[in-house]
Amino acid sequence: MTKKVLIMTQNFYPVIGSAGNRMKNIFQLLNDQKGMEVHVLTTEPAYPNKSMYSNDDLWDDEAVNRETEKINRIPIKNKRFSNHIFSRLFFYVEIMYRFFLKLFELKKNKYDYILVSTPPIFIVLSAFIGRRLFGAKLILEVRDLWPDSLLGVKAFDHPFIIRIFRYLEKKMYRNADYIVINSKGFEDHIVSKLNKRKPIIYLPNGPRINELVKDKVKKEEFSVIYAGNLGLAQDVNRLKSIAILLNNHNIRFDVLGYGIKTNEFKTLLRENKLNNVHIHEPTTRKKSLNIIKNSDLGIAFLNDEEVFSTVLPGKILDYMTCQTPIVAGVKGTAADMITSNKTGFVFDSDSIDAMINKILELKNDKQQVDMLEENCYYTITNRFVWENNIDKLVEIIK
Structure with a gap:
């Protein structure tokens, strides 16, 4: 008997970033299983802005492009992704409402499972309605601890509303049948909110088999890369300092970034004439991995708030995928x-300064870099390949 699964997520291919890529991989790999049929309920791609997705180059996965009957995309009014907290909240509530209406249209499908991805938390509320409509079991996929991450970036701290969010967070965990996490650091926090033990499955991000870099091509110019979000959680001020110092040392620094701090970072490059720093426009995952592969070292930052100590950033796994x-x-x-x-x-x-000194040391120590590259390859292939780890989710459903 075929098991029918509905994935509910704000982020889905071709949305750039680890969240969209993660949900695409889950969609494809579950559909590859015998006895499974998986559909998606998502929004039209809009992050970091809607207009960029008019570029056909970002729709580069023909296998997904052919699955139009299985992918339901809800149109949204916002043409740009606002960072103002109240605008963002209204945006999330609109998505929740539109998802709620769409679920009634999909009622005839009689899904056995709903896999809903958070944040945002509001989509989970519409998934609760879907579970009742379909008589389905609910798999809650947690990619971030919310509202703690909201407090961590100091975007919003209204005590009354935060109390409401914490109440909804607790209800969310307690009402799920299964919980999937992409970082082991989330587990203790989630367990502390539960009133009884339930299955928590660790399903990390990672590469597909065909994305693994086996032979790192060496080039003459030594280069460093930062790939990922330029937002409130990533401490862009420290990244600016790194850019200036690397430029002073005549080291090429590639920045493959997107997010609300991107223009601020571009202004720094112009005003300081940092000619060794090259910023790239958001692009497909395939092209992004190729840029990372051609770099010698990768930079990662998170701000000092305690909530971010639980996170395993996707960029770190992308670096290891590319032996960087x-x-x-x-x-x-x-x-x-x-x-x-x-x-x-x-x-x-x-x-x-310590980070810069380490970069300069590694620039002149090829043997140490080679050893680190081998460790990257060994770690990623043995622990983080999607085709191996998806079995944890298949086990739940089957």
Whole structure:
């Protein structure tokens, strides 16, 4: 008997970033299983702005492009993704309402499982309605601890509304049948909110088999890369300092970034004439991995708020996928991942000079870099390949 699954998510192909790529991989790999049929309920791509998705180059996965009957995209009014908190909340409520209406149209499909991805938390509320409509079991996929991450970026701290959010967070965890996390750092927090033990499955991000870099091509020019969001959680001021110092040392620095701080970073480049720093426009995952592959080291940053010590950023796994060792200003889960697998070096996020000194040391130590690259390849292939890890989710459904 075929098991029918509905994935509910705001982020889905071709949306750039690890969230959209994660949900695409789950969609494809579950559909590849015998006895499974998987559909998606998502929004039209809009992050970081809707207009960029008029570029056909971003729709580069023909296998997904052919699955139009399985993908329901809800139109949204916002042409740009606003960072103003109240605008963002209205945006999320609109998505919740539109998802709610669409679920009634999909009632005839009689889904056995709903897999809903959070944040935002509001989509989960519409999934609760869907579970009742379909008589389905609910798999809650947690990609971020919310509202703690909201407080961590200091975007919003209204005490009354935060109390409401915390109440909804607790209800969300307690009403799920299964919980899937992409970072082990989330588990203790979630368990503390539960009133009884329930299955929590660790399903990390990672590469598909065909994305693995087996032979790193060496080039003459030494280069460093930052790939990922330029937002409130990533401590862009420290990234600016890194850019200036690398430029002063005549080291090429590629920035493959997007997000609300991108224009601020571009202004720094113009005003300081940082000719060794090259910023790239958002592009497909395939092209992004190719840029990372051609870099010698990867930079990662998160700000010092405690909630971010639980996060395992997708960029760190992308660096390891491309055999690009990491120099990072992170702590907690991400720091443990890098140091325990010897795939790079970790510093306090404000230790900019120490990070630069390590980069200069590695620039002149090919043997050490080669060893770090091998560790990246070994770690990613043995623990983070999607085709291997998807079995954890298949086991739940079957």
